[in-house]
Amino acid sequence: MNLTQLGESLGLDKNEYIEMIDLFFESGDADLKKLNAAVAAGDAARAYEASHSLKGSSGSLGLTLIYELAVRIDDRVRVGNLDGVAAMIKDLSKEYEKLVVAANDFNK
């Protein structure tokens, strides 16, 4: 994952982009936690709040893979369907973790 390229594709220099990525992590960490807890509790409405937030913020920053997974989860939990959502969250968490690693590398 090349954050410099991603930032440039949006018209942002790398420092501005990483600042935004850090803000994305602030809400993203909370959203992921909320999403996991909501799915474990069978609370689709609460899961929807979290997936919707993740979808919006990842889409704003051009984080396509995270965005697409968030959209899939969002579509499902919105209609109260939690089937297979736990597996989708695992995929999303993996992509999220890759972004964390890329951001850490970038900051080094």
Place this chain on the structure above:
Amino acid sequence: MNEKKPSGARSVLVVDNDKLAVKMLNTILSEQGFEVTCVYSGLEALRLLTDTTFDLVFLDLVMPRIGGDRICRYITQSPRHAHTKVFIVSAAALEGRKKIAKLKPFACIAKAPYDIMRKNILEALETLNGELPDSMTMFAKGVQPHSVVQELLFSQRHFETILSSMAEAVFELDTNGIITYVNEAARQLLGKQEWELIGEKFNAGFCQNNAAQISDTLEDIIQTEETRSNELCLHIQEREFSLAFRNVVRDGEMIGTTVVVNDVTEKKLLEQERCLRERLAGVIEMASSAAHELNQPLTVISGHAQLLLQQCADDEALERRARIIYEQVERLARLTKQFSGIASYKTKDFGDNLKIIDLERSSKTKNE
């Protein structure tokens, strides 16, 4: 009044609860040379706007508690912000177009990936240099409408319609007792515009005379961690109001209070009338049974008095006494008739602030 003047660059206020969105807008607007102030809630924005004016305000539409719609109305209706141009920045720009246009912002910009949103914002800012349009302009190039957002907006409108059609005045307060929502009935009750009420202290805005009483009730209800209710009755300008307070707990966190205000003046009057009717029914019942019970012995006394009158016709002194007995018994009989004829509850003064039933006015049977 600490009025801030734009210095050099035109001043911009950015309001969004989403830090990432604020950062994006700040980046775009700062690079255009604007002096940008950022706040992260509707309430912060309102506090700032009470003593500061901005040339431009970029507002998110959906925020917890005080949404961008209320702040937009506050700015567009408040004379001191007459020169301010409001830009609504919303993820529901396309779907909520009609509703947003009613708020009369200068422009509406669709939330989108950074590069797309930047283009739309720059285009929107460009319009400030030309002839200003009469109505809201939409900037949403490269953005598609979402059916999901439409559903959400429909749901939101549904609840707004219910709240605005309620006869009861509904207020929402934050944990500091600041008004964050009023429905139509609340605006009518206080005779004020929404923008005059939002951001005000409920106790001061509602009624100065009862401020302390309201503060105590609010403090009491906010300090509890569980959901609970409290009621207060207030007399304001010869009318009586019932205030039902209920704290609002969301996800285990106390987020404020709702207050439902009812004008109970008519209800109280009806209650008083009902009490009076019950009292009357009691009086009538008692009078009828007393009259019935008295009637029999009075008839016996009257009969004997008549016999006595016949038997002592030769004894003048005795006859006079028997006549007095007879006349007084007859008088009592007329009174018992009046008792049984009581149909209403009229009283008369009896000194020392005492009132007694006025038989003449209360009974349909007149004492002849």
